[in-house]
Amino acid sequence: MVMGDLAQGDAALDVVRNAFAVHGALDVLVLNAGGGKGGMAADMPVETIDAVLALNLRSTILAASEFARLTQSEAGRVIFLSSGMATHGAPGVSIGAAAKAGGEAFMRSLAQELGPRGITSNSVAPGCTRTEMIAGQSWPDQVVPWTAQRRLGEPEDIADVVGFLASDEARWLTGLTIAANGGLITTAANILARAK
16 A cells, blocks of 8 residues: 655655556546645635645645556546535635635646546545544534535545546546536536425
């Protein structure tokens, strides 16, 4: 197993290099780093902003760039785990949202750079998904009525989309962000629906 703290220095480069050294090849890179402290932008100290951007954006750029340098695959896959907050604004997540939106933009351009080599580059933007990160909190229950399927996502729902993008069946898809959110409607639509 190859491990590293992706928010620190060049650790993202080292993780990819070490994985390549251990396995002798790299065909698929899943960029699943995420997290960090939330809060109102006006209240965020510079150190916290830097830490959120380092984990959620900088590590993505470093790892994907190193993968592009090392892989010899002619059917490689780069898959970035974004977040619904990249497109659905909400108070208290502005820095994380900016980082994830930046990651999506990076992946779209990376798709153009790596496409001639047969390598695809896509993002998956999960909606509210039942993970340890939200365990014990009450607010996720408020999201349920805002989805077409009237439930929270499960980790398997997201993993299956990632698995598809890593497969040969997804060879013609690149530069995309797939919203794996169970048909989540926008905040404005939610407000209008409640007003009726």
